[in-house]
């Protein structure tokens with residue numbers, strides 16, 4: 340493809356991403372599936388343009404409006420090229436209106452906009468803080484409450500693309516073996532700093548096409564997720580419930596920690612999502628998992644199984660604010676009403692899932708959210724009503740369960756942040772049901 344044709348494809352794809360509520364990576368996957376003639380290099384360039392615009396959305400809109408124009412996806416892509424990529428106006432102009440596959444030539448009004456933009460770069464001191472940090476205005480207060488003086492640093496990290504982490508599947512291999520196998524297929528990795536099972540890849544590589552992946556030696560999983568699963572301390576022979584199992588990311592990690600021994604129950608309200616785990620479980624050689632679709636968090640099944648699990652993991656549905664490096668559109672679609680609905684749902688799930696925990700057993704409440712409302716405040720509201728549960732501080736659990744050093748800033752709860760720890764944002768609390776005396 341010519342650079343102009345790639346630019347036109349980026350405009351088309353970006354229009355598609357903007358015109359839907361579907362996740363942008365799915366829109367991109369469909370776009371390329373329907374255009375198999377687009378090769379890997381072109382695909383990478385087109386995706387780079389779209390994600391570049393998506394990650395700079397607020398600043399691009401600010402500039403387009405400051406230059407007196409209306410925002411459109413096409414203008415956002417053109418603005419990104421001038422402001423973020425530093426392309427010259429002459430070079431950009433040369434590519435517009437130059438043939439069948441190129442973007443149309445700009446009209447007079449658009450040309451004025453391009454001229455205005457071409458004398459600037461993406462950041463400007465007049466941009467309000469929410470614009471500069473690419474965050475919806477309403478979220479600045481709860482984020483500031485959660486991040487304090489680290490607000491700017493963390494939100495800056497959240498604007499950038501995330502690294503790719505892998506978890507070695509200890510049911511099939513050890514870390515050095517997987518590292519060597521990947522290197523033989525041209526993928527260099529470094530051990531993750533905190534997870535003893537983690538390998539980090541610099542940049543995007545086709546991991547899913549490797550033999551090591553197809554043979555189930557590894558899973559793609561953020562280091563933060565790996566740590567949540569490790570802190571659940573799912574040992575061989577225990578009865579473990581993964582209450583919000585989804586497509587099984589943490590179920591797989593729990594099964595490996597259990598060495599396939601004991602009972603692991605994966606629940607979710609979405610049957611379809613649970614079913615998606617079956618291929619992954621098979622590939623990983625997991626065979627101690629039973630799946631159960633729940634009608635709601637109050638499914639009658641819970642009553643029949645109260646106090647019968649050693650470990651219950653609640654990987655709660657949440658804002659996903661800790662993962663907005665990967666899904667930058669998520670923050671623009673998330674509303675105060677969504678947050679308030681999630682807070683009610685999380686409290687209900689925590690309340691119900693807690694009933695499954697045996698005396699002496701543990702309830703692990705985790706989110707990939709940065710917000711205190713979804714994290715500390717949920718746990719503290721739960722503890723205020725349930726004196727039979729007590730916090731097992733992560734700071735001490737870590738030394739019992741993990742061979743690596745404790746990341747900075749850990750106290751009662753696990754709190755991981757993109758800038759501070761290089762992971763997605765994660766929160767976890769480990770709560771133990773007290774043994775009944777006498």
Ligand SMILES: C[S@@+](CC[C@H](N)C(=O)[O-])C[C@H]1O[C@@H](n2cnc3c(N)ncnc32)[C@H](O)[C@@H]1O
Nearest residue numbers: 583584585587588589607608609636654655656
């Ligand atoms: C953060 S995701 C889980 C991700 C998964 N544990 C993983 O590691 O891949 C939260 C899950 O909670 C599920 N969920 C939503 N409402 C629920 C409810 N009332 N009871 C149980 N699960 C629920 C969602 O369907 C979703 O799959």
